Amino acid sequence: MSQLVQQPFYLNGAGSVITEPESIRKIPGNSAIWVGIFSELTEFAMFFVIYFFSKAHYAEQFEQGPLHLNTLAGTLNTAILISSSFFVAKAMQSIRANRPQDCVRWLWGTFTAGMVYMLIKALEYSWNIDQGIHSDTNYFYTVYYYMTFNHFLHVGWASGSILWAIYRVNKGHYTVDRHAALTAIACYWHMIDLAWIIIFPMLYVLR
């Protein structure tokens, strides 16, 4: 505890919190969520390895594939996910500053971003089908659908966890002194954003 007093933890430039309960030199949230996060990242890493080998074997398909995807949809979804991560970080700031209603507002922003992401992705899939792009069109699109639909599912259930967090904050279960579970949910959401940060350039930008 004396170490905490000697070295206050600065929260994203918004002030110092010397009694921060779960972050400084500690595991944010809880250990269980990090088992989940590293498991998910391992799963995505396997997709990336499949992408590396597939691209090496079917170079032409992977060079032409991104040209036929909807870059606008991919870019919009990247911007939305980055913003949603920003909203979650703001929600964490708010709960630590003892402003639960602000926290709820930021969490609603995150949930809305998750829904908009899913809507855009659904429209993108529909647009793909109109262009004759299916999961079995070629190896690039198989990897594309496998990776993006898997990510889509993660956004779906993580949005559910954000709804749960909103309910818990509203009920007063997460407070300035007790919000480790909210931190865990926030970390999981950031992980989803991190996965997309790799997926977007892989599928939409690089050829």
Add this chain to the structure above:
Amino acid sequence: MLKYKLTKLDITWIILMIITLLNALVAETAEPSIFITGLICISIAYKGRLVIDDFMELLNANKTIRTLMRSYFYIIPALLFLSDLFSEQLANISRVS
């Protein structure tokens, strides 16, 4: 006059958005080359680092978790670059006869 002081979080968000737009510009205009691949890989590593340190707040958190998370965003972009640079060799060693 309304004054709003940008916090570190706001600045991180702005930087991430700018990099994303630049990535989109590259997607629409640039011809594929190993230089572009390298540039994109660096942008992935940098974006990941920003999210991990500032949004996820791992900068001051548990060292093992921070190191593992940061490593992920060094290793995957590096593999992405190398798999592009040595694509023929990768195809040869993984060819099933």
